[in-house]
Structure formats: C-alpha cells, structure tokens
Amino acid sequence: MTTDGIGAAVLRKEDRRLLLGAGRYTDDIQRPNQTYLHIVRSPHAHARIRAIRAESARAAPGVLAVLTGADLAAEKIGNLPTGWLIHSKDGSPMVEPPHPALAVEKVRHVGDQVAVVVAETRDQAREAAALLEIDYEELPAAGTIGKAIAPGAPLVWEQAKGNTCFDWHIGDPAAVKAAFAKAHQVVKLDLVNNRIIPNAIEPRAAIGEYDRATGDYTLHTTSQNPHLTRLLLGAFSFQVPEHKLRVVAPDVGGGFGSKIHHYAEEVLVLWAARKVGRPVKWTAQRSESFMSDAHGRDHLAHAELAVDAEGHFLGLHVKETVNLGAYLSTFGTVVPTYLHGILFAGPYKTPAIYVEVRAVFTHTVPVDAVRGAGRPEATYVLERLADLAARELSIDPVEVRRRNFIDKFPYQTPVALQYDSGDYFASLDAALDKARWATFGERRAEARRRGKLRGIGLSTYLEACGIAPSAVVGSLGARAGLYESASVRVDPTGTVTVFTGTHSHGQGHETTFAQIVAERLGIPLDKVEVVHGDTARIPFGMGTYGSRSLAVGGSAIAQAVDKIVAKGRKIAAHLLEAGEGDVEFKDGKYTVVGTDRAKSFGEVAFTAYVPHNYPAGLEPGLEENAFYDPKNFTFPAGCHVCEVEIDPETGVVQVVGFTAVDDVGTVINPVIVDGQIHGGVAHGIGQALFEHALYDDETGQLLSGSYLSYTMPRALDVPSYGVSTTFTPCTHNPLGAKGVGEVGSIGAPPAVINAIVDALAHLGVRHVDMPATPERVWRAIRDASKG
Amino acid sequence: MNISLRLNGKPVTAEVEARTLLVELLRDRLGLTGTHVGCDTSQCGACVVHVDGRSVKSCTMFAAEVDGREVTSIEGLAAGDGALHPMQAAFHEQHALQCGFCTPGMVMSAVELVARRPGATEAEIRAWLEGNFCRCTGYHNIVKAVQAAARVPAQPAGRSS
Numbered sequence: 045m046t047t048d049g050i051g052a053a054v055l056r057k058e059d060r061r062l063l064l065g066a067g068r069y070t071d072d073i074q075r076p077n078q079t080y081l082h083i084v085r086s087p088h089a090h091a092r093i094r095a096i097r098a099e100s101a102r103a104a105p106g107v108l109a110v111l112t113g114a115d116l117a118a119e120k121i122g123n124l125p126t127g128w129l130i131h132s133k134d135g136s137p138m139v140e141p142p143h144p145a146l147a148v149e150k151v152r153h154v155g156d157q158v159a160v161v162v163a164e165t166r167d168q169a170r171e172a173a174a175l176l177e178i179d180y181e182e183l184p185a186a187g188t189i190g191k192a193i194a195p196g197a198p199l200v201w202e203q204a205k206g207n208t209c210f211d212w213h214i215g216d217p218a219a220v221k222a223a224f225a226k227a228h229q230v231v232k233l234d235l236v237n238n239r240i241i242p243n244a245i246e247p248r249a250a251i252g253e254y255d256r257a258t259g260d261y262t263l264h265t266t267s268q269n270p271h272l273t274r275l276l277l278g279a280f281s282f283q284v285p286e287h288k289l290r291v292v293a294p295d296v297g298g299g300f301g302s303k304i305h306h307y308a309e310e311v312l313v314l315w316a317a318r319k320v321g322r323p324v325k326w327t328a329q330r331s332e333s334f335m336s337d338a339h340g341r342d343h344l345a346h347a348e349l350a351v352d353a354e355g356h357f358l359g360l361h362v363k364e365t366v367n368l369g370a371y372l373s374t375f376g377t378v379v380p381t382y383l384h385g386i387l388f389a390g391p392y393k394t395p396a397i398y399v400e401v402r403a404v405f406t407h408t409v410p411v412d413a414v415r416g417a418g419r420p421e422a423t424y425v426l427e428r429l430a431d432l433a434a435r436e437l438s439i440d441p442v443e444v445r446r447r448n449f450i451d452k453f454p455y456q457t458p459v460a461l462q463y464d465s466g467d468y469f470a471s472l473d474a475a476l477d478k479a480r481w482a483t484f485g486e487r488r489a490e491a492r493r494r495g496k497l498r499g500i501g502l503s504t505y506l507e508a509c510g511i512a513p514s515a516v517v518g519s520l521g522a523r524a525g526l527y528e529s530a531s532v533r534v535d536p537t538g539t540v541t542v543f544t545g546t547h548s549h550g551q552g553h554e555t556t557f558a559q560i561v562a563e564r565l566g567i568p569l570d571k572v573e574v575v576h577g578d579t580a581r582i583p584f585g586m587g588t589y590g591s592r593s594l595a596v597g598g599s600a601i602a603q604a605v606d607k608i609v610a611k612g613r614k615i616a617a618h619l620l621e622a623g624e625g626d627v628e629f630k631d632g633k634y635t636v637v638g639t640d641r642a643k644s645f646g647e648v649a650f651t652a653y654v655p656h657n658y659p660a661g662l663e664p665g666l667e668e669n670a671f672y673d674p675k676n677f678t679f680p681a682g683c684h685v686c687e688v689e690i691d692p693e694t695g696v697v698q699v700v701g702f703t704a705v706d707d708v709g710t711v712i713n714p715v716i717v718d719g720q721i722h723g724g725v726a727h728g729i730g731q732a733l734f735e736h737a738l739y740d741d742e743t744g745q746l747l748s749g750s751y752l753s754y755t756m757p758r759a760l761d762v763p764s765y766g767v768s769t770t771f772t773p774c775t776h777n778p779l780g781a782k783g784v785g786e787v788g789s790i791g792a793p794p795a796v797i798n799a800i801v802d803a804l805a806h807l808g809v810r811h812v813d814m815p816a817t818p819e820r821v822w823r824a825i826r827d828a829s830k831g
Numbered sequence: 832m833n834i835s836l837r838l839n840g841k842p843v844t845a846e847v848e849a850r851t852l853l854v855e856l857l858r859d860r861l862g863l864t865g866t867h868v869g870c871d872t873s874q875c876g877a878c879v880v881h882v883d884g885r886s887v888k889s890c891t892m893f894a895a896e897v898d899g900r901e902v903t904s905i906e907g908l909a910a911g912d913g914a915l916h917p918m919q920a921a922f923h924e925q926h927a928l929q930c931g932f933c934t935p936g937m938v939m940s941a942v943e944l945v946a947r948r949p950g951a952t953e954a955e956i957r958a959w960l961e962g963n964f965c966r967c968t969g970y971h972n973i974v975k976a977v978q979a980a981a982r983v984p985a986q987p988a989g990r991s992s
Contacts, residue, residue: 055926063928065864065865065935067865068864069867071868166859245877245930245966246867246932247869298929298930298932298967719929719972722968722972723929750872759970762971765969788969
C-alpha cells in the first residue's frame with residue numbers, strides 16, 4: 045500500500061534540481077557552434093516600412109545574416125495561424141488578417157518584428173542591429189479601444205471596417221428584454237478590465253537547429269504545449285512533414301498563458317538556422333517581453349442586471365468591447381468569446397442572459413490568454429454587479445448571493461454550459477467563518493481609530509476549465525481537439541515511466557501525476573518518473589493551459605494505468621492458474637479472491653518482459669497509451685474574501701487579509717493545490733491593485749514597458765493567505781478532479797475591489813476601477829467628498 | 832582584462848571585457864546557469880549571488896569588480912556531498928518554489944537575510960525580499976520557508992574551501 049498516493053502532501057520530485065541551480069531552461073542550453081539572433085522591433089505603433097538598408101549591418105564584425113520580411117516572403121515562410129474561428133451575430137466569419145513572422149510593408153504595433161540579425165555572439169548581433177537603417181513613414185495609430193472605435197479612427201487592417209474583427213453574441217436577447225420589463229430595479233455598471241502582461245519570470249527564448257543532411261528541424265522553446273507548436277510549424281510555417289520537426293520545451297520558468305501561443309520567434313530561429321547552417325539562439329530581454337509576449341484582458345463592459353425587490357437576479361445584459369491587438373494570437377479570439385460569454389451565469393440561477401462582444405483591432409501587442417483567460421473578466425462583471433445590487437437594495441451582499449445560488453445539479457445555464465456538481469453554500473460558509481466575517485465591524489472600528497478605512501469584500505466565483513470536449517469545441521469554431529494523451533511504460537523491473545502530453549512549468553506534474561500512478565498501481569512514488577515536454581519522447585498532446593492538465597491529462601494517465609492493470613490481471617491469472625474474474629488487484633498485488641495466493645505487480649511486470657510462462661495469444665510487454673477526451677468542462681467554484689485598509693490621506697490600499705475557499709474537486713496533493721491558489725490570488729491582487737499595460741491613445745506607445753513602470757506584486761504588497769478547500773467531485777472524469785491553476789486569478793480581483801468599495805462606500809464611492817492605484821483611490825475619496 | 836576570484840570555494844581566472852557583467856561571466860563563460868536573468872532593469876532578482884557574503888544582483892555588477900573577491904552562486908550553496916543548504920531544504924519542505932526560475936536568486940537573498948537577522952519577522956522578510964519577484968507562489972510559502980530556515984542553526988553559505 046502506498047502512502048504517497050492521491051491526497052498525500054508529498055514534497056515535489058522536481059525541487060532538487062531546481063534548488064541546486066541545475067534546472068535546464070532554454071537559455072541555459074548551449075548548442076555546439078551556436079549563433080545568436082537579435083530581433084529589430086518597430087519603435088512605432090503604425091508605420092509603413094519604406095526601406096531597410098542593411099549593408100553596414102551585414103558588414104559588421106561577426107554577422108552571419110540579416111533577414112527581413114521581404115526575405116521571408118520570398119522564401120514562402122508561412123504566416124502564424126490562429127486557432128479559433130469566431131462568427132459574428134450576422135453569421136459572417138471574423139476578419140482574419142495575415143500574421144507574418146516578420147512585418148511586410150507595414151508595422152502594426154510597437155515591438156512588431158521587422159528584421160533579424162544573426163551573429164557569432166549576442167553582443168555582435170545587438171551591435172549590428174543598431175546599424176540597420178530602417179526608413180519608416182509614420183502613420184496615425186489607434187493605441188486603445190476608445191481610439192480604435194472612434195469615428196474616423198486609423199485602421200489597423202483595411203479589411204476590418206471600424207477596426208472590428210467580429211461582433212459576437214450568446215444568449216437570448218428576447219428573454220432578457222422580458223426579464224428587464226418586469227424588474228423591480230436595474231443595476232447598471234460600466235467596467236474596465238485592465239490590460240495586463242503575464243510576466244512569467246523566465247523571458248521567452250528559443251533555439252533553432254536544422255540538419256542539412258537529414259532535413260530535420262529541432263526547436264528548443266519556452267512553450268506550454270510543444271506538440272501544438274510543432275503542428276503549426278510543420279503545417280503552416282515551413283510546410284514540412286511533422287516528423288521532420290522536433291520541439292522540446294525543457295524546464296520552463298512559468299507561463300501563465302503567455303507561453304501557450306505559437307510565436308514568430310519560434311519560426312525565426314528555425315528559419316535562420318536553416319540559412320546559416322548553425323544553431324541559432326534567441327532570448328528575450330525583458331523590455332522585449334513587454335512588447336512581444338501576448339497581453340491579457342483589456343475589456344470595456346457595460347453591464348445591466350435586472351433584479352426583483354428581494355434581490356433575485358432576473359436577467360443580465362452585458363455589452364462589451366474587447367481588444368485583440370494588432371494581430372490574432374493563437375487563441376486570441378476564443379478568450380473573449382467561448383471562454384468568457386459562457387461564464388456569465390456564474391454560480392447564480394439568473395434565468396435570462398445576453399452577452400454581446402465586439403472585438404477590435406488596435407495598434408498594440410496581440411492579446412491572448414493570461415491566467416484565467418476570459419473567465420476573470422466575466423467574474424469581475426458578475427461579482428461587482430452582485431455587490432452593487434446588494435448595496436442598492438440594502439440587502440447584505442452575502443444574502444444576495446445565497447438567494448441566487450444554484451442548488452440543484454446538473455444545472456443547465458442559459459449560456460450553453462451544464463454544471464455537473466458544486467456546493468456554493470459550503471464554500472461560502474467556510475470562507476465567511478475562516479475570514480471572521482461576522483466580527484469585521486470590530487476590526488473596522490479599530491482601524492478607524494488609527495485613521496484607516498477598512499473594508500471587506502467577497503466574491504463567489506465559478507469557472508469552467510478542464511478544456512474541453514473536442515466535438516463541442518469543434519462545433520464552436522476550434523481548429524483543434526482538446527483531448528489529452530498519456531503513455532505509461534512499466535519497465536521489466538517494475539518501475540514506471542509516464543509520458544504525458546501536458547507540460548509542467550511550475551504546476552508540479554512530475555509529482556502529482558506520479559501520485560496518481562503510485563495510487564493506482566500500489567507502488568512507491570519513487571518508482572514513477574514523469575516525462576513531458578519533448579515531442580520526440582511523448583505522445584501527441586495538447587499541452588497545459590485552462591487548468592486542464594489534471595482533469596484531462598491526469599484522466600488520460602488514469603485510463604492508461606487501468607489498461608495496464610487489466611493486462612496485468614491476465615498475466616497474473618495465468619501465473620496463479622486462476623480465472624481472470626477471480627483475480628483482484630489491490631495494494632500492488634494480484635490476489636486470487638478469498639485466498640492468500642498472490643503475485644506482486646513487480647512479478648507480473650517481469651513476466652510481461654520475460655514471457656517464458658505466459659498466457660497464449662497475449663502480447664509481451666506492459667506499456668499502454670490512452671487518449672482522454674473530456675465529456676464536459678469542469679466547474680471549480682468557491683468564495684474569496686478580501687480585507688483591505690486604506691490610508692485616506694494617500695489612497696494607498698493594503699490587503700490585510702485574504703481567505704480563499706475553493707472547491708477544485710479531488711485534491712491529489714494539498715500542498716501543491718494550496719501553492720497554486722496562493723499564486724493565483726497574488727496574480728489577482730496584482731491585477732486589482734497594481735498591474736496595468738497602459739498604451740498612449742494617439743501614439744500607441746506602451747507607457748508601462750518595464751518593471752520600473754509596470755508594477756509587479758512584491759512580497760510586501762501581499763499578505764499571507766488563508767486557503768482551504770471544500771469538495772464536490774467532478775462527476776464525469778475518472779479522478780473527480782476539476783482544476784486549480786486559475787481559481788485565484790479569477791476569484792481574487794472582484795473580492796479586492798468589493799473590499800475597497802466597502803471601505804469607501806460611506807463616503808459615497810460606488811466604484812473604483814482596476815488597478816486601484818493610490819492615485820485612483822485618493823481621487824475617488826476626494827471626488828466623493830466634493831459630493 | 833584578466834581577473835582572479837574564488838568562485839564557490841575554488842580559484843578561477845578569466846579574461847573578460849570591461850563591459851562583461853558578472854552574470855554573463857557566470858552563465859555564458861563559466862557555464863553556471865543556475866543564476867538566472869529575468870529582467871534588464873535590475874528589478875527581478877533572479878540573478879542574485881553573494882560577493883564576499885553579501886547578496887548582489889549579478890546583472891548590475893561588472894565581472895571586473897569581483898577581481899580578488901569571493902563569489903558564491905546557487906551552485907555553491909549545497910554541501911559537497913549534495914546535501915541541501917538549510918535554506919534550500921526549507922524551500923523544498925515548504926513548497927516555496929514552483930517553476931523554479933526565481934528560486935536561486937530568492938534563496939541567495941534569503942540566506943543573507945537569515946545570516947544578518949536570524950530572528951527576522953514576517954514583515955522584515957517581506958521587506959527584504961522586495962527585490963526578488965516571484966510570479967508563481969504569491970510569496971506565501973517563500974516567507975514560511977525563510978522563517979523555517981531561520982529556526983535552523985545558521986550555517987555559512989558556500990562550501991568550505
């Protein structure tokens with residue numbers, strides 16, 4: 045019997061190498077004869093490239109190649125594709141402009157790739173790049189949504205009138221109209237979901253190699269999903285057979301969504317390697333990351349909630365304009381639609397919902413998934429509205445939520461999803477208790493005596509993750525399936541190697557997945573090794589994002605292990621001279637039921653590879669593959685409670701308490717689960733209080749383009765968190781797991797803002813936009829006191 | 832120019848350019864890739880090493896400046912037999928790392944804090960670590976790890992030479 049299986053708080057297998065400084069991140073890898081690539085990026089948001097003069101750069105010391113968009117076009121290197129086709133209300137497909145790996149004719153955002161220099165050393169590449177003479181004709185730019193939708197705005201793409209990519213909707217407008225007609229009151233709110241930059245601490249990097257003798261390409265890259273990158277490189281960029289491409293994502297220093305997408309640099313290093321005949325490495329400087337990693341969020345919302353006199357939600361209408369940036373990133377179009385609009389029921393029984401999303405191009409970096417991806421934006425709208433409804437009806441915000449919670453499962457929402465399980469009352473009650481909600485008044489009074497304004501706020505969020513059933517997403521426009529793969533190889537000596545299509549970049553899969561196998565096979569954890577990230581070793585898989593790795597990838601592993609157990613039973617029955625039906629597998633042993641006759645898993649494994657005494661007709665060996673296609677999304681939910689203190693003189697907000705009670709389904713490793721929630725909550729506090737990717741309207745310049753101006757949450761900006769879980773199982777996957785990676789960044793932002801508004805409500809403050817910087821809070825206090 | 836230093840307890844000499852940064856010397860020239868680079872404005876702290884026992888951001892120091900000095904990088908923190916330093920052990924036991932990229936710098940910073948202020952409070956720990964970004968852990972378990980390590984009898988950083 046294993047003691048480190050499902051539910052055990054075992055320490056991580058991956059820690060030792062990382063603690064010793066022996067991790068192997070992409071930039072740590074030196075390939076023999078390696079060269080360096082520097083990318084020349086546009087300083088303008090919108091400009092025509094009149095000419096590029098490269099003679100001096102080409103003649104500079106150490107330079108091996110200077111390549112431009114013209115070279116790219118001449119060699120027919122394909123454009124970067126986007127993964128999801130969205131249709132507008134009128135049935136027309138979205139505008140899908142080309143996305144070349146190097147700009148051709150025009151640049152469309154600050155940081156757009158214009159040319160590359162390949163040289164013997166990093167410094168030589170950088171110095172030669174400075175010699176490149178690029179003649180730009182600057183053009184008017186639209187740096188924000190507001191500018192892009194204004195009449196006569198500069199167009200990012202001629203074919204996208206009004207800069208609109210699509211105008212999508214979901215829900216029933218007639219039902220919503222009817223609900224509003226009978227409302228006691230309509231609560232209205234305009235909200236900004238601030239644009240943020242994912243900021244994994246490891247900057248992106250890539251190393252391209254090309255073998256002229258075999259025609260094989262090898263890419264090392266900072267990716268969350270190496271197989272998808274390989275598929276897109278083969279099918280779109282290079283039009284070469286996929287088996288000629290190997291993509292390796294080694295240790296990756298955080299992703300948070302930003303390393304899902306297929307990026308131009310991955311094409312450029314391979315192309316350059318083919319040109320110069322040597323390995324080519326590119327590593328982003330942080331200033332490059334700011335202007336080339338896909339950003340997130342950036343929604344403007346107008347929301348109206350119809351309520352009756354008791355605070356029951358009758359109908360919800362949300363109308364949004366969202367920013368896609370200058371090009372469509374890999375999953376840019378699904379984030380504000382099918383990962384967003386379908387979340388507007390939340391945990392509530394709102395019977396009628398209608399969501400409209402107009403997505404626009406701007407002269408900014410492409411916008412795509414950041415931790416939560418579409419779901420934080422929906423949750424923020426919903427949880428701010430729930431609080432406002434409570435305030436306007438003078439009902440306790442906790443009570444409003446209780447009155448509207450879904451309490452019967454399965455539950456079909458008006459926006460496509462069917463929830464399988466949940467207990468929103470349980471997580472709410474646990475969170476209120478843990479956060480000492482009932483005695484908050486005493487703490488507020490005590491703070492007041494110190495001259496501080498103290499507030500408390502909650503959010504009762506629900507999210508949909510574990511993406512996703514392939515047939516369902518296919519019918520909604522996905523250009524990929526979203527199953528996951530696993531291969532489980534039992535070695536002759538009884539140790540086990542698991543090959544997974546997911547990718548771990550902090551989530552601890554090497555430990556968690558091993559726990560699943562240890563539990564199911566009844567063997568010690570140290571006999572299980574998890575391999576991920578190298579397309580030459582792992583089965584085709586879809587990677588890690590959308591809190592899918594355990595619910596989908598873990599289920600694939602469970603399925604493969606079940607096949608192993610079943611085959612082992614045939615071997616054991618043969619060895620024990622018993623009928624297969626009389627042999628049970630438990631605690632690592634096959635036993636003839638009702639007897640003490642048994643064979644250990646190790647003996648069975650050995651027999652599979654040394655099949656001297658073996659069932660007739662059974663293949664030797666003990667290795668199984670599984671592909672698991674989920675039957676539904678999973679639905680983590682929970683309650684986050686935030687307590688803040690505000691200095692009314694300066695507007696500085698300090699988060700003084702944060703409680704998160706989350707139902708994430710089955711917990712495989714509570715230490716890892718708690719860690720995921722801590723990190724997600726810090727990310728959410730970061731968005732609520734500090735982080736803002738701010739563009740200038742007119743020039744399209746990124747004003748917060750370094751850590752000097754983009755405020756990352758630091759240790760002294762966040763509190764210690766009170767974290768726990770409640771449990772209802774996911775009913776449709778073999779583990780009962782729901783997912784945990786994003787709950788923090790989904791649940792936290794509205795809890796923080798609700799707490800701030802609570803602290804200031806007595807002054808007449810109704811809303812404060814994110815990020816609630818000292819200036820914004822100070823102005824809110826000052827403007828309210830002016831009356 | 833030619834420099835000589837003691838690195839992780841061993842003498843090292845290297846020919847460097849005047850502009851070569853300490854982190855470039857460690858990573859690119861000496862192959863010690865445990866020290867990471869996460870930014871270009873000296874904010875993130877992924878590159879923290881010790882110079883004469885003090886934590887410094889190695890992206891902000893020229894290699895030439897460590898001539899004649901004692902440098903300890905993350906690779907030199909564990910004992911020669913592979914046993915983790917108490918701070919590394921505490922990070923493991925408290926699950927204070929996820930992706931591991933900020934970890935070497937975070938550990939090196941924390942080691943100096945505990946050496947200087949063995950009884951540091953949570954607030955002091957958080958203030959000390961303001962120069963080290965972590966995106967994964969929300970800092971909660973890092974603070975716990977530093978507190979735990981501070982309770983273990985202090986040991987000098989680096990291998991005995």
